[in-house]
Amino acid sequence: MNLTENKWFLRRWIRNGSISGIIIALAGCAAQGQPGGGPVDVTGPQLVSVVPENGSIRIDLKPNIEMTFSETINPRTAEGTLIVSPRLKTTPVIKTTRKKVSIGLLEPLQANTTYIFSYARNLQDYQKNPTSDDVKLAFSTGDSLDEGKISGTVYQIPDKKAAMIWVFRKQETYPDSLPAQKPDYAAAVTGAGSYEVSNLPIGDYRLIAHVPPAAKPGAFFLLEEDPIGIQQAENISIHHRRDTITGIDFRLDKMSLRPFRFLTAVPTNNSLELNFTSSIPDSNLKNAAFLINGVGTPNIQNQWTDEGSPKQIFLQVNGLIPDSTYSITIQNLRDETGNNLAPDSRPIGFNWRTQTDTLRPRLADTKPLNHGKNFGLTDPIVLNFSEPVTIDSIQQTILLLENDSLGVQITEKWLDGNSLVLTPNEPLKTASNYTLKLLCQKWQDAAGNFFKDSVITQKFSTVDINQFGSLSGIVKTDTTIDFEELIVAVQLSGENFQRQTHPDSSGKFAFPSLLPGKYTAHIWLDRNDNEVYDAGRLIPFQIAEPYKDLPNAITIRSRWETADVEIKY
Secondary structure, X not given: OOHHHHHHHHHHHHHHHHHHHHHHHHHHHHOOOOXXXXXXXXXXXXXXXXXXXXXXOOOOOOOOEEEEEOOOOXXXXXXXXXXXXXXXXXXXXXXXXXOEEEEEOOOOOOOOOEEEEEEEOOOEOOOOOEOOOOEEEEEEOOOOOOOEEEEEEEEOOOOOOOOEEEEEEOOOOOOOOHHHOOOOEEEEOOOOOEEEEEEEOOEEEEEEEEOOOOXXXXXXXXXXOOOEEEOOOOOEEEOOOOOEEOXXXXXXXXXXXXXXXEEEEEEEOOEEEEEEOOOOXXXXXXXXXXXEEEOOOOEXXXXXXXXXXXXXXXXXXXXXXXXXXXEEEEEOOEOOOOOEOOOOOOOEEEEEOOOOOOOOOOEEEEEOOOOEEEEOOOOOEEEEEOOOOEOOOHHHHEEEEEOOOEEEOEEEEEEEOOEEEEEEOOOOOOOOEEEEEEEOXXXXXXXXXXXXXXXXXXXXXXXXXXXXXXXXXXXXXXXXXXXXXXXXXXXXXXXXXXXXXXXXXXOEEEEEEEOOEEEEEEEEEOOOOOOOOXXXXXXXXXXXXXXXXXXXXXXXXXXXXXXXEEEEO
């Protein structure tokens, strides 16, 4: 068929309504992703080949870099997720053509340097299936490839989150603030929590584990709302080209990324509201000193933290003169991670003014919670109010009743300005129902505001010791350690029930009274003997206490001893 016949045939086809077939065909050619019919694609792309070859040496300073995969790559997942170690000054240009990802460098590489180009498991196909393994290419512009390795485990990774390891190499010194720096190296953490940073040169290192923002998995910045982990070893050094360092572990925790600072002092509802950069637990107020300077003789009556805003402290002060200027300094105050106020903190000034306080006091929270279960027989009852309240007679207006009728004698103690602790004089009865009744019609705050409700009722039940099981075992380690400095802790899954203990000098430990169910177990070295886990600090840098999770849950049965549990530390 000649050209003239071809044109005549096409015009006739169009006139006959076949143009829709052409459009459909063209649309089909442009469509991306899984074709209709057939089995659902649940397999992620596999790395097939790389240029230059992985492990190559003497590579040009501005090479062509390509990664080819087993199926088409979604271009959006390749943009902004590439990690280059050591980092480059300029971001490479990424071009994705179906199965191939090309990496264009905008600057020459450094001579005699090992480079790692990694996508971790961020690349996906159009069905959102990620690669099953880390995508990584390592090569050297010198005569040899650096082969230093650091590996370990990251614990407490939130469900459905991906963690990363950042590595900072010491030059003359470490950076003053790691959160403000981009890392020199980075590596992905597997779903099981393990990681390995490879191809590291000789040098000293600091490491951070963290969960990057979901929208930007390759971003090099930290957010306070994302969990962060500090290394648990003091010095991490690669002395020889092929050194391998193992056991550098992390536990992810929320932590402040800014120095602990005193920001403002603001008169609010006839109290002085103090604002800080970090959260402050109630227990840290007892050692703190608040010094107010100015006219008159100011006297601090009460101090408390805001349950809803833990970065605030409130002071109830007598002797302040309206429209007068004062300054306040603070001593011996620590935030939730143990940081002291920054050494450059200065007195904060404020102008005192009286205000009409119309806010009613309220019960902010309680321990146990209303309708709470499995409350301990000797645990104290804690009432947290929104502000200090005046209670004329606690014994007559706070009633603890067994089965709604039988009174239980209690001893009261104010923990701070707004937290009242009630301790039963005798242990509570097992598997019993209790009612806490607050007759608060006459309770009021400093401004004379009464509670909204005249009676507040809280109900809870105690643990059933007849259903208790027990757990015992031994801690074993390959190193010399004082076992009595360790803490073994167990947590009942889905319940607010946990216990912890110290092993004896031989490593043996025991929990004689545990509710039935599945438990997670944790162990750490309590270096400062404060009975809680210390996660370390970023500013100033301080290592975390060595910590491990047991890999498997422990089942506790009623009236049964789970014995000979071995914990490897």
